[in-house]
Every structure is written in C-alpha cells, then in structure tokens.
Amino acid sequence: MHSEVPPDSSREAAGDPADGRPAARGGVAVAPPPERPRPEVRPGVPTRRLVLAFFLPPSLTPEAVKYDRRYRALDKYRFVAWFTLLPLAFYLLLVAWPFVQAFYYSMTDWSGYGTEFTFIGFDNYVRLWSDSQFWDATRNSLVLLVFAPVITLALGLFFAYMLNAGGRHRRNETVSGVFGSKFYKIVYFFPQVLSVAIIAVIWARAFSPRSGVVNPLLENVGLGALTQNDWLGKYGLWVTLLVLCWSFVGFYVVLFSASMGSIPKEIYEASLLDGANRSTTFFRITFPLTWDAIRTGWIYMGIQALDAFAIVSIMIPRQGIDVLPTFLYLKAFRDGQAAYATAVGVVLFLITLTFALLMMRVGRRDRIEF
Amino acid sequence: MSTTDTADRAEDGELRPERPAPAEPAPSGGHVKEEGGVLNVFAHSFLVLWTVMAAAPLLWIVVSAFKTSAEVLSDPFGLPSGLHWANFANAWAEANIGRYALNSLIILSGSLTGTMLLGSMAAYVIARYTFRGNRALHLLFIGGLMFPIFLALVPLFFMLQNLGLLNTRPGLILVYIAYSLPFTIFFLTAFFRTLPSGVHEAAIVDGASHTRTFWQIMMPMAKPGLISIGIFNFLGQWNQFVLPRVLNVGSRDDYVLPQGLAALMVQMGYEGDWGALYAGLTVAMLPVLVVYVTFQRQVQAGLTAGALK
Numbered sequence: 001m002h003s004e005v006p007p008d009s010s011r012e013a014a015g016d017p018a019d020g021r022p023a024a025r026g027g028v029a030v031a032p033p034p035e036r037p038r039p040e041v042r043p044g045v046p047t048r049r050l051v052l053a054f055f056l057p058p059s060l061t062p063e064a065v066k067y068d069r070r071y072r073a074l075d076k077y078r079f080v081a082w083f084t085l086l087p088l089a090f091y092l093l094l095v096a097w098p099f100v101q102a103f104y105y106s107m108t109d110w111s112g113y114g115t116e117f118t119f120i121g122f123d124n125y126v127r128l129w130s131d132s133q134f135w136d137a138t139r140n141s142l143v144l145l146v147f148a149p150v151i152t153l154a155l156g157l158f159f160a161y162m163l164n165a166g167g168r169h170r171r172n173e174t175v176s177g178v179f180g181s182k183f184y185k186i187v188y189f190f191p192q193v194l195s196v197a198i199i200a201v202i203w204a205r206a207f208s209p210r211s212g213v214v215n216p217l218l219e220n221v222g223l224g225a226l227t228q229n230d231w232l233g234k235y236g237l238w239v240t241l242l243v244l245c246w247s248f249v250g251f252y253v254v255l256f257s258a259s260m261g262s263i264p265k266e267i268y269e270a271s272l273l274d275g276a277n278r279s280t281t282f283f284r285i286t287f288p289l290t291w292d293a294i295r296t297g298w299i300y301m302g303i304q305a306l307d308a309f310a311i312v313s314i315m316i317p318r319q320g321i322d323v324l325p326t327f328l329y330l331k332a333f334r335d336g337q338a339a340y341a342t343a344v345g346v347v348l349f350l351i352t353l354t355f356a357l358l359m360m361r362v363g364r365r366d367r368i369e370f
Numbered sequence: 371m372s373t374t375d376t377a378d379r380a381e382d383g384e385l386r387p388e389r390p391a392p393a394e395p396a397p398s399g400g401h402v403k404e405e406g407g408v409l410n411v412f413a414h415s416f417l418v419l420w421t422v423m424a425a426a427p428l429l430w431i432v433v434s435a436f437k438t439s440a441e442v443l444s445d446p447f448g449l450p451s452g453l454h455w456a457n458f459a460n461a462w463a464e465a466n467i468g469r470y471a472l473n474s475l476i477i478l479s480g481s482l483t484g485t486m487l488l489g490s491m492a493a494y495v496i497a498r499y500t501f502r503g504n505r506a507l508h509l510l511f512i513g514g515l516m517f518p519i520f521l522a523l524v525p526l527f528f529m530l531q532n533l534g535l536l537n538t539r540p541g542l543i544l545v546y547i548a549y550s551l552p553f554t555i556f557f558l559t560a561f562f563r564t565l566p567s568g569v570h571e572a573a574i575v576d577g578a579s580h581t582r583t584f585w586q587i588m589m590p591m592a593k594p595g596l597i598s599i600g601i602f603n604f605l606g607q608w609n610q611f612v613l614p615r616v617l618n619v620g621s622r623d624d625y626v627l628p629q630g631l632a633a634l635m636v637q638m639g640y641e642g643d644w645g646a647l648y649a650g651l652t653v654a655m656l657p658v659l660v661v662y663v664t665f666q667r668q669v670q671a672g673l674t675a676g677a678l679k
Contacts, residue, residue, distance in 0.1 A: 058579050079580035080495050084507065087492035087551055094548035095514050098522035098529060105525060112528070159420060162413040178413050186666050187421050190428060192673060193662045195609035197628035198655055201635045201647070202427050211443050211644060213430060220447075250424060255674045306518065310611040314632045325520045325612075332524045333616065345521035352518050 044068035054078050105342040112338030124343035134344065137327035140237050141306055141348075144244065144323065145355060148305035149298050152245045156252025157294070159188065161282055163253065164260045165268075185257065188250030196247070200314035203243045207231040207315075236312075236321040243311050248304065252297055259293035260286055299359045306352055324348045428655065435648040442644040457649035465637070467650045469623060470630030477539055477626060478607055481546035485603050488547060489554030490596065494584055496555065497562035498570070508559065514552035523616055530617055537620030545613055550603050557602075561595035562588065601665075601672030608658075627654055 045068050053065045054074060065071060106124055110117035128134050163181040178184075191199060206212050208231075215227040231239055263286065271281055287294075309325040322330070324344060332341035434442060435457055436450040461467050496508045526545065527536070535541030569591065573583045589596070611628045618624060625633060631654055638647040662669050 058581070075580065076499065077501065080499050080501050083491040083495045083584075087488040087511075087555070088507070090488065090544065090548045091511060091514065091551050094526065094529075094545055095522065095552070096510070098525035099514075099517050101525035101529075102521045112524070155420075159417065162417055178417065184417050184421060185670070186663060187425050189662070189666070189670060190424055190659065193605060193658055193669065194428075194655060195611070195628045195631070195658075197609070197611050197631045198651055201631055201651060202431055204635065205644070205647070206427055206430070211446050213446050216447050246423070249420070251674065254670045258674060303518070307520075307612075309520070310628070313615075314635070325518075328520050328523070329616070332527075338524050338528070342521070342524045345518070345523065348518050349521045353516065356516070 044070065050074055054081075102342045102345055105339050106346045108339045110339040111336045112332065113336055117339065124340050125347075127340065128343055128347065133322065134327060137322040137324050138347070138351075140240075140321050141308075141324040141351070143237060144241060144305040144308055145302050145351070147241055148244045148248075149301040151241075152248045152301055153252055153294060153297055155245070155249045156256055156297070157287075157290075159184075159249070159253045160256035160260055161286060163257055165278065165281070165286070181257075185250075185254055188253045190250065191247040192251045194247075196310040197314060199243065199247050200311045203239070203246075203311075204232065204315040207239055232316055233320045236316045240308060240311055240316065240321070240323075243315065244305060244308060248301060252301075255293060255297060256290055259290045263289045295359065299356050302355050302359070303352060306348065306355075324351075428659075431648050431651050431655070435645065435652040437645055437648075439643055439645050442648075454645060457645040458653065460643065460646040461634075461650035461653060465634045465646060465650050466623070466625075466630060467627075467634075467653050470625050470627045471654070473539075473624060474608060474627040477542050477546070478604070480539070480543040481550070481607055482600070482604055484543065484547040485550040485554055485607075486596065486600055489551055489599070490558055490589065490592070491584075492551070493555045493558035494562050494588060497559045498567075498588075508555075511552050511555045514549075515556065519549065519612060523612075527616055537618055537624065539624075542614060542618050542626075545617060546607050546610065549613070550607065554599055554603060557599050558592070558595060561592055561599075565591050597668060598672040601669055605669075605673065 045064050049062070049065055050068065050070060053061045053071075054077075058075065107119060107121055108117040109120045109123070162178060163184060164177050207214050209215060209227075209229045212231075214231065218224060218226050228234060267285055267289075268281065271285055276284065306323075307325060308323050309329070312321065312323050312326050313329065325348065328341045328344040328348070331337045331344060433449065434446070436453050436455075437457075438451075438454050441448070441450060492507075492511065496504060496511075530536040530541050530545070533541070535544065565588065569587055570583060573587045578587070609628060610626075611632075614626045614629050618626065618629065622633065631650065634647055634650050638644060638650075
C-alpha cells in the first residue's frame with residue numbers, strides 16, 4: 001500500500017497482531033496470520049476506558065489499560081494523532097483555508113471593508129480581461145519568467161563549470177577546479193544571505209541618477225551616452241531583471257557545483273581518453289548529468305521571477321512598472337478591491353501551475369543513476 | 371587577485387616542462403594541456419569579474435556609510451574624506467535599526483522554534499508510521515508548496531483581522547510557522563526516511579515510549595537535517611518581506627528589519643540623509659555576512675539542500 005513508507009518498526013519488532021496484518025518478511029509465512037482481536041471474546045478493560053486513555057499521556061494511563069491487548073495499537077494511534085494535531089491545525093487554518101477562500105472570494109464583489117458582498121460569478125475575470133494595467137503587469141511578470149531563469153541558470157552553470165573543471169591539469173587528476181574555488185563560492189553567495197529588502201535598497205541607490213554609481217561608472221568606461229536620468233522609471237523592468245539575476249546567480253553556482261562534484265571522475269577520465277575536449281565534455285557529460293538539478297532550479301527560479309514583489313515594491317518608484325504581485329497588493333490594500341485582487345491571485349496561481357507542469361513535462365528524461 | 375593570477379601562471383610555466391604525461395592520455399595530451407592553460411586564464415578573469423559584481427555593491431554601501439551627505443551627492447564613487455561615524459549614530463537613534471532588529475529577533479525566536487518543533491513532529495510521524503491517510507497527509511502538506519503566497523494574502527489578512535491577530539507579534543509568529551511548514555515537512559520527511567530503523571527498533575524493544583524514542587533517539591540522529599532546514603528557515607523568516615508588509619502594518623515601532631529598511635529609504639530620501647541610510651544598511655548587513663562566512667559550509671548546504679532532493 002505505502003510502498004515507500006518504511007514498515008512501522010514498532011509493529012514489526014513486537015509482532016503486534018492488533019493491526020491485523022502479518023509481519024511476514026520475504027514472503028515466508030512464519031505463522032498463519034493472526035486474526036483481528038475481537039473485543040467481545042476477550043474484553044480486557046471496557047472500551048470506554050480505552051477511549052479515555054486516548055486523551056491521556058502514557059504516564060497517566062492506568063496500568064489496567066496498558067495490559068489490554070488493544071493498548072499497543074491505541075498507543076501508536078494516540079502518538080500519531082497528538083503529533084500531527086497541532087501542525088495540521090495550523091496548516092489548515094492559516095494556509096489551506098485561505099487558499100480555498102481565495103477562489104471563492106475571486107467570484108464576489110467584496111471590497112474588503114464591510115462584510116457585505118454578493119456572488120458575481122466570473123465578472124472579476126471579465127473585468128481583468130479588459131484591464132490594461134493588469135495586462136501590463138502580466139506582461140512584465142511573463143518577461144521576468146522567461147528571461148530570469150535562462151540568464152541566471154546559464155551564468156550559474158558557466159561559473160560552476162569554471163570552478164569545477166576550469167583549472168589547470170594536475171597530475172593524477174582528470175578535471176580540476178580553479179584555484180580558490182571555495183573563495184569564489186563564498187563571495188558569489190553573498191546576495192543570497194542578504195534580505196531582499198537590503199538588496200532592493202542597495203540597487204535603488206546604485207541606479208539613482210544623481211548619487212548612484214551606475215551613471216558615473218558608464219561615463220568612466222566611455223559609455224557616457226548610455227547614462228539615464230530615470231533608470232528605475234523608464235527601464236524598471238530590465239533593472240528588476242538584472243537585480244533578480246544578480247541575487248540568484250550565486251545560489252545556482254553553489255547548487256550546480258554540488259551537483260557537478262558528485263559526478264564520478266571515471267566518467268571524465270573515460271571521455272578524456274577518448275579525446276573529448278572541454279566543451280564536448282561539458283555538453284556531453286556535465287550538462288546531461290546535472291540536468292536534474294538544472295530542471296529543479298529552473299522551476300524554482302521561475303517561481304522567484306513570478307514573485308519579485310520586494311524588489312519591485314521597494315526599488316521601483318510608484319509611477320513605474322508593476323508586476324502581478326505588486327498589482328495585486330495595490331488593488332487589495334490601496335484601492336479596496338479585495339475580491340478583484342484575489343482574482344489576480346488566481347491568475348498568478350494558474351501561471352505558476354502551468355509553468356511548473358510545463359517544465360516538468362518538457363524536461364523529463366530518464367534519470368541517470370551513478 | 372592579480373597576484374594570485376601571476377603566481378598561478380608562474381607555477382604553471384615552471385611545472386610544464388617536467389610533466390611528461392603519465393596521467394595524461396598519450397595522443398591528445400599536449401593539446402589538452404594547452405587548452406587547460408588558456409581556459410584557466412579565461413576562467414579566472416570571468417570568475418574575478420563576477421566576484422567584483424557580487425561584492426562591489428556591498429562594499430560601496432559600507433564605504434559610503436562613512437561619508438557626509440555632501441560627499442554622497444558630489445562624489446558617489448570616491449573614498450570618504452574621513453570616518454564620519456555620526457551616520458551610525460543617526461541610523462541607530464533616528465532610524466530605529468536596533469528596534470527593528472530586536473522585533474525581528476523576538477518574532478524569530480518564537481517562529482523558528484515553532485517551525486522546527488511542529489515540522490519535525492509531523493515529518494517524523496509521516497515518515498515512520500503507517501496509518502490510514504498517511505499519504506494523503508503528506509500530499510496535503512506538500513501541496514502547499516504549489517500555491518503562490520499572494521493567492522492567500524487577502525483572505526489571510528481578513529482572517530487575522532477577525533481573530534484579532536493582525537499587527538501583533540503572535541499573529542506574525544503563527545503565520546510564519548504555518549507557511550514554513552510545507553517545505554520543512556517535505557524536507558524532513560525525506561530525511562527521516564533515510565535514517566536506519568535498527569536503532570529505533572532497539573529502543574522499542576527496550577520499552578521506550580513513542581515520544582521518548584522521538585526525542586532521545588530520532589531527533590539526535592536527524593541533527594544534520596535539522597541544522598540544514600533550521601538555517602534555511604532562519605534566513606527565510608529573517609528576510610521575509612511580503613508577510614510583514616501585509617500583516618504587520620500597525621505602529622512603525624513594530625516593524626521587522628526588512629520593513630524598517632524599506633521605510634528608512636523613503637524617510638532618508640525626504641531628509642536627504644543618505645549617509646544614515648548607508649550606515650543603517652551596513653549595520654543590518656554585516657552581522658549576517660559575518661555569521662555566514664563563519665558557517666559558510668553549513669549555510670550553503672542548508673539553502674541548497676531542498677533543491678538537491
């Protein structure tokens with residue numbers, strides 16, 4: 001039934017018949033399967049007391065109950081119930097239920113202020129269809145969704161390969177990492193440990209036309225013609241893309257490095273003996289063998305790109321671009337259109353889901369075990 | 371970096387003659403060797419370039435934190451004329467960085483404990499007990515990973531309002547715990563399943579209760595996994611921006627650190643006191659970086675652990 005769940009060892013160890021399933025191993029029937037205990041044959045303590053014991057900790061359970069043959073099963077289910085109760089309650093109340101509610105709210109005309117609202121079916125979605133602001137936000141989110149993973153993963157893969165195989169040939173080593181690869185990894189990972197709020201503030205300042213560093217930097221390298229008076233307003237989307245990629249490249253360098261490090265050296269040795277050069281080695285060996293990590297990373301980065309809430313809402317001035325999450329936020333908490341905002345949330349969910357399913361389907365290959 | 375580079379090359383040149391090719395494949399040995407050298411320089415220059423890209427913005431902030439406001443405006447690139455410590459005093463006193471950090475710490479002490487406790491309890495039961503609905507329970511928790519948090523934002527806001535938990539610390543703590551559970555349970559379930567069952571069985575035979583087995587046998591055995599996911603949750607909750615932005619909008623004194631920094635940028639923009647903003651960013655940034663560099667192996671493992679599964 002649950003093939004991936006390891007067999008409950010308590011039952012196996014004690015050979016407990018309460019579960020009704022024989023604890024046979026390897027198909028050898030040791031004994032005929034014990035029958036399910038029938039309370040009317042051997043009552044032990046009254047069932048009422050057993051039910052009561054379900055709500056008591058083991059130390060407070062009366063001895064008489066402990067000697068009942070149904071106690072072991074009770075003990076197990078009591079443990080399972082008590083340990084899952086609190087996590088489940090939190091999760092259902094604060095995560096699952098709001099998600100369910102969101103779908104319902106998206107079909108009402110609720111403003112968010114009172115408790116009065118009526119069911120209006122798909123009117124919110126019809127309104128979205130003709131809302132140009134919504135389409136702008138969607139377009140921006142989709143641009144990020146397409147470009148951010150490609151750029152970030154390409155850079156991450158490139159740097160990871162350089163770190164792991166870019167080094168000089170040393171004796172007894174077929175591939176070797178560059179000198180100081182650990183140092184590079186530490187520095188590349190910096191943006192990942194910083195709060196996204198800090199990152200957004202830093203880049204907002206860097207792109208500031210007067211006291212920022214981007215304009216003077218462009219002038220210093222002779223690209224003065226590219227300086228802008230309004231980076232964040234005019235090119236907000238591309239700056240957002242840049243910041244998003246900048247902050248995640250280090251994560252993928254570390255992730256792909258770990259993945260590449262687990263590829264056995266013998267494979268590289270064999271390919272080198274066959275005369276493969278570095279680029280062949282990369283495309284024929286490293287890339288396919290890290291494919292699983294790449295695909296997972298692609299989905300993860302896509303989800304990050306569809307978020308981008310903190311970067312856009314801190315860095316971009318109010319008259320600048322919106323992405324779907326910031327559009328949702330403004331509709332819900334500034335414009336008092338709570339139901340309309342949840343409809344945006346549903347659209348965002350559908351985009352996320354489509355993207356994830358697409359990636360899982362497109363990228364599916366046979367898993368290579370090594 | 372340039373010194374290492376030249377040192378590297380010198381070493382390369384010195385080594386090259388005395389490398390016949392015992393380990394090198396005979397036919398293409400010379401070719402590969404050449405390529406290796408070129409690639410090495412090539413690799414290093416790109417790697418150094420990105421090192422600058424990753425570290426320079428942070429360095430710029432730290433250096434600028436010592437500038438007067440006039441210097442920030444007139445010479446954003448240059449070095450400060452002197453160490454202008456007043457910025458730090460301003461950031462601490464006016465901008466309340468200390469207060470925001472304290473708020474973050476208080477909330478985190480509750481939410482991280484709760485997340486780890488509840489997450490490991492549920493994950494343990496799911497991973498190691500067979501009972502009806504085990505699989506459904508697992509899928510229910512993992513399913514939470516598929517939904518963008520923005521979908522739940524509006525209903526969550528009004529639910530907390532109705533419960534009287536909006537703009538309160540307990541409210542934020544509960545929400546942090548609940549939204550950290552799916553990934554924590556996903557990760558820890560996989561981890562608990564990899565642990566050997568022999569020790570567990572021995573404990574049961576010796577008469578340990580389920581609870582005692584969990585605390586004294588399984589939790590110590592799961593320590594590496596707990597550390598990984600603990601670091602992951604710590605950074606995730608410490609840097610959380612969306613949830614406090616929506617659910618913690620009461621008094622400015624109650625802001626958590628990321629909120630405070632975003633507000634500080636707006637405030638310092640009005641006052642034109644950029645030096646204080648940079649000082650505030652430095653104060654918020656440096657402790658995290660110091661802790662990260664100290665425990666970098668664990669942090670990197672913790673943050674990338676989930677994606678490797």
